[in-house]
Amino acid sequence: MYINQDKIRKFSNQCFTELGMPEEEARVITEVLLEADLREIHSHGFLRLPIYVERIKKELTKTKAEISYEKDTDTMTLIDGNNSAGQVVAYQAMEASIKKAEHFGIGLAAVRNSNHFGISAYYSLMAAKKNMIGIVISNTAPLMPAIGGAEKVIGNNPISIAAPLKNYEPLVLDMAMSNTAFGKILYAKEKNQEIPEGWGVDAKGAPTTDPNKVVNGGFLAPVGGPKGFGLALMAEVLTGVLSGGDFSKMIPSMYDVNKKQSISHFMLSIDINQLIPLETYYNNVEQLISYVKDSKKATGASETYLPGEIEFLKEKKNKTQGVPMQEQTFDKLNELSKELKIDSLTE
């Protein structure tokens, strides 16, 4: 089903303002959630609205942001989100990183005590819109074991890198560190299909192709084994460790509504023009993408896509036809409207 953009926007804003959140903060969260659903990254869209609301009601996330700057140099800032909403903290942190890059070429915001911030690409794209390279990393609650381990120690940490193009939407990579999404393993389980090697391990940490063994006490596996594990671990260093915040087993699940989550982010901006002329950059990057787009196609393939390209195509389509939403999410949002005593999406 498809929801009118303005309707879901108004609905989401109202959910947060009803709880006492300032309008401009509500708007930031809404826009990040909306962008996710428009890009069809539904796992990070309005599906998360009910848990965000619950965490605010339980005072695990602050209703009104209290963000403090613990350190501020020419190029770096250390931000304490004090458990304010992740999107609000991350938006402000990325703005700080961009501002520093405007003045000194590079800007880094190290963020601690934030919360789930939605899609990483939202923030890296903020840099790309300013003719900068944006690199955004976050940690999460631990989800995967070490190589040879049988206990969750590293998050499915996302990394996003965005780079502007002149005549097209930016290049934007936005990936997490597991080999595959948990949903794909659930799907194979329902269909009684084997999963490929490398997708998951069983409860004892042994590789398995049986989806049941992953779902029942097993774990997702990092992409490329030691490569994904290594990237995810270094992501913990760049986020939680470097900000003096929480990491790994310190972080409870966002669905544990008795505990604060304290997520950390790493947000880097590089101002291209302070290194090489923008024209040179744009000519070069478009040469690079033409190598990809014009490359010989594999049998059965009609297109070679750039990082983020498919999501931009979806976004464009959905901006016209409405925000795609699963019925289950729609129903949950309508339940939420009763709880908060605001207009439902059907009204």
Add this chain to the structure above:
Amino acid sequence: MYINQDKIRKFSNQCFTELGMPEEEARVITEVLLEADLREIHSHGFLRLPIYVERIKKELTKTKAEISYEKDTDTMTLIDGNNSAGQVVAYQAMEASIKKAEHFGIGLAAVRNSNHFGISAYYSLMAAKKNMIGIVISNTAPLMPAIGGAEKVIGNNPISIAAPLKNYEPLVLDMAMSNTAFGKILYAKEKNQEIPEGWGVDAKGAPTTDPNKVVNGGFLAPVGGPKGFGLALMAEVLTGVLSGGDFSKMIPSMYDVNKKQSISHFMLSIDINQLIPLETYYNNVEQLISYVKDSKKATGASETYLPGEIEFLKEKKNKTQGVPMQEQTFDKLNELSKELKIDSLTE
């Protein structure tokens, strides 16, 4: 077989000085090659010495480095290697990046017209030794197709991230973007074994589990499909594009001894102490590694290793027992000694 460290050091230095290279430059190349073999990354060790020598003799690599600083701001430097030896350029660039980070918290060296620089970890570790985080990326000649492509457009670009520890060797990730090494596919071919899905594609870009089809005109596949492809493409942006240098199909193979190679690097240093107190950092990072090292072990596993840990263990062992070397490499080096009229490794 094992070669005495001092012997191979002297031999390698002599190869380069015999060609007219200044001693201090020869020494830098030798140390990077030695480190690779000590860490048993033999693909990047003295195995490469003959091709380095050949490229210098053919004047594709400069005998004496001519490195120019095209741009130099407080935080960023744009370096043109003018086709000097990759190790010499990269070493100088990483030093520049570290120096900037000492003064301004972060330092970036964007490098163009360099050459193959050996193992990336060598340079990221230079930052770690100064209590900094080091991030090093390089491009290479294209080796893999796009997703849905059947033509080489992205390199097997390495990325290395190093972070210092107080009581142990640094954490150091050093990975390239292919799912597996080509050598493993050759091995499966020899043994008449199938390869797992995702390791490679055939000449038409179709996924295959037949190693023969990868070896005969096919391609290595990026780790995790679109994830590895996306990372490798963003690596091209951060290196070749951002430095105004070469990238993708512009770069010939280093074994094509009729063409200059012009490789680009991205070298970032972050001075931890300018963000959080070093003591806090060290306590936190050691807490993180204890989560990994003390985690419950998978059936059959006795240890959970950190990024770079296995290589440090090998290095320690090999520093005592000598530099491990394949007979084939040993023979090639002795041939080289005749060609250059220097003492062979057997003398």
